[in-house]
Amino acid sequence: MDDRWTLVYEGFDAAEEGLREALCTLGNGYFATRGAAPESAADGVHYPGTYAAGCYDRLTTEIGGHRADNADLVNLPDWLPLTFRAAGGDRFDIDEAAHRGDLLEYRQELDLHRGVLTRLFRWRDGGRTFRVAQRRIVSMADPHLAALETTIVPENWTGTLEVRSAVDGRVVNAGVARYRGLRGDHLVCDPPHPHDEADPDVVTATTRSSRIGIAIAARTRVSCPSTSSTRVEGDRVVRTVRVDAREGVPVTIEKVAAVFTSRDRALEDHGEAARGHVTLAPGFDGLLEAHTQAWARLWRRCRLSVDDTEVQRILNLHVFHLLQTVSEHTVDLDVGVPARGLHGEAYRGHVFWDELFILPFLSTRFPEIARALLLYRWRRLPAARRNAAAAGHKGALYPWQSAADGREETQTLHLNPRSGRWLPDHSHLQRHAGLAVAHNAWRFYESTGDLEFLAEYGAEMMLEVARFFADIASYDRSRDRYDIRGVMGPDEYHDGYPDRDEPGVDNNAYTNILAAWVLRRALDALALLPENRRTELREGLALTHTETARFEDVATKLRVPFHGGVISQFEGYGNLGELDWDRYRARYGDIRRLDRILEAEGDTPNRYKASKQADVLMLFYLLAPHEFDDVLLQLGYDRDPGLPERTIDYYLTRTCDGSTLSMLVRAWILARTDGDLGWRAFLDALRSDIGDSQHGTTAEGVHLGAMAGTVDLVQRCFAGISTRGETLQLSPRLPPALTRLHVGLRYRGHWGIDLSLRPDRLHVALRPGGARPITIVYGTEEIVVEPGGSWETPLAEGRPPEASGHPRARTSATGQPA
Ligand code: BGC
DSSP states (O other): OOGGGEEEEESOOGGGHHHHHHHTOEEOSSEEEOOOOTTOOSSSSOOOOEEETTOEEEEEEEETTEEEEEEEEOOOOBOOOEEEEETTSOOOOHHHHHHHTOEEEEEEEEETTTTEEEEEEEEEETTEEEEEEEEEEEOSSSTTEEEEEEEEEESSOOEEEEEEEEEEOOOOOOOSGGGTTSOOOOEEEOOOOOOOTTSOEEEEEEETTTOOEEEEEEEEEESSOEEEEEEEETTEEEEEEEEEEOTTOOEEEEEEEEEEETTOSSOSOHHHHHHHHHHHOOOHHHHHHHHHHHHHHHHHTTOEEESOHHHHHHHHHHHHHHHHHSSTTTTTSOOOOOTTTTSOOGGGGOBOTTHHHHHHHHHHHOHHHHHHHHHHHHHTHHHHHHHHHHTTOSSOOOOSSBOSSOSOOOOSEEEETTTTEEEEOOGGGOTTHHHHHHHHHHHHHHHHOOHHHIIIIIHHHHHHHHHHHHHHOEEETTTTEEEOOSBOOSOTTOSBOTTOSSBOBSOOHHHHHHHHHHHHHHHHHHHHSOHHHHHHHHHHHTOOHHHHHHHHHHHHHBOOOEETTEEOSSTTGGGSBOOOHHHHHHHHSOOTTHHHHHHHTTOOGGGBSOBSSOSTHHHHHHSOHHHHHHHHHHTTOOOOTTHHHHHHHHHHTTBOOOSHHHHHHHHHHHHHHOHHHHHHHHHHHHHHHHTTTTSSSGGGOOOHHHHHHHHHHIIIIISOEEEETTEEEEOOOOOTTOSOEEEEEEETTEEEEEEEEETTEEEEEEOTTOSSOEEEEETTEEEEEOTTOEEEEEOBTTBOOSOOOOOOEEEEEOSOOO
16 A cells, blocks of 8 residues: 555544545535545534535525525435345444444545545444445546445354435435525425336435536445345435355445436436436446556656655546546536535535636646636626626626625625624625636746636736725825725634724735736737637727726726735734733633634634735735835835835734634745745645644635645745746756655646656756747756757756856757757
């Protein structure tokens, strides 16, 4: 067994089961199923959940006199249920078995390379001992299929073995405790028909308000002669199979399930499709072979290795979960990437700005997936225009939380579990969500050179977002500056001023600086388009030269607040009180949800210089140092060489990383400045899910932004690869803890750039076959590498030796075999 590719849990631990279920989720970008025990129904320990990408439903609940309207990623009928017993004995149930001390051995293994979840256990029921091996896949080769294979060996008995397998439509969305006061009964099942035993067991349902048809069909087969009968119990179909089992002889039960919805293409009726598909599906071994091959193909496109087994294992786990959430099967589905994957119900499967952390990795490995995620946003441009118009503005206002149709999905109330109070939620004021969309569109273009994308979709989104920000900026004649008032930055601890009734803060520096950057990039994008498309787009958007002149004006005059020699998170931040961090840490230990602690005390984080997450710091994550300098100069602020360092120090000590995204940004920033501290922060970010560092949140779904972001950090920060303009820029910083790093990626139509890093050298090779040479910028040098060529340079302790300061020299690395 290769430790870099396996996640192993020894023994059963009820307290950890939710976490394991999330981390052992199997999926294929079309649907995913949590790694739940097939014999257990949802209770306080287990939560089987199956979710199809883009399958949302909206329900309204009355809470405390308010109507709460929530769109959820729907928990689908459960295809997993399967248990067994010896005739006359108890049915296998993991909790009972563990409780009674009858679970003799138990091991759970996730094979990340092949995408197989295996459970191996021995169970004693009375005097009878069962040895069980259970393997599960959600096919990466056929997005509609999943399979569960259970092999039971009666170790010391002979008799009738009875297996019960079901498809269960009696499910609701109840995976997150603090949402349980809200309705979750999204499915209306069709009464299942009693059917012929030879036919598959099928449950069909329709979601209540979105009216999506769902069909789950299961086929159960046994390796030896058996009898079988089916029963319909309400919205559940139960099949009972009986086998004459003999001591020492394995019995294999194979359950194959098909999942279809009415959103699927190329079908007439989803119920019929599920039934037909499962009937014709190959057996477990055939499915496994195709599935393993599909994964092998994906891994070939994700080459990234380091010489630290544990780090490598977690990086593999992160790529694995990313590709289970979005894959080539997602490309045609018109879906965004849910912040918590298809792994649980936290944030209701909504799509946030977290794409910012996810798209860079996808753009260099699976540009077609990144593009599809951007098209999800483009198709919701009309909705974003309506959001803007409803707020009294021009352009596009992308929602803070997005689901099916792109309307604002952010809840208006949220529960503080610590105080038990439902509180107003103003996070829809995070207007910066649209800046992330525009930023992603531009970075995607930079990384892929996909001008067609820019011309057809990207530029339009960027211009409409720019238009919104140019419009919400109000001009202050006395200072010749523009202000953006009443917004929230990324830091969710500050949704207003302690002494002001209306929510929102003024001139959030992250929003203003990124808006200035986006306004300029939107104009750059327009300028890049062929003239006829440029004219067409201007006409289509009724974008006049007066308006683009306004873009330019706002881009140079947005206000950035400062205090005490640092950038202020927003205007007035400098006047807030300092939090007594030591007191709170001593009293509460983990203070990452300081907002909940303070609210329960009758206080509010709005009074303090304390941030939930990176806010100003985000600028140093998103913008390269020269881009940051340029945008401040563009805004008319004098160059102040110590500003980034002072600002970074100031906020790193006042940010408590209440979001895993923030841990990642901290790691990113420190990696550029302090190798050891940066490495420790990287390990913290890396372990946020596998180590459940937020104590319970991973069970509700993985943190996909942090997962993808840590992998991206290795390639963009440690290997130092960035794409700017027409060049590939390299500025490696191998952390002292590593002595080898290898990255293989795609760039602008090249299928293979291999970059190897050791403390003493950097080697770049370009596979033969790409159309054009690539230009690498390395310090002051510019190197042209031809397809099939390579280039190498010495490093000192994993970094470029001190920059020579000479003007940029252009060399060529042609013809050397890679
Ligand atoms: C963070 C947001 C993030 C969301 C979804 C929240 O806790 O504050 O920045 O977008 O989680 O991951």
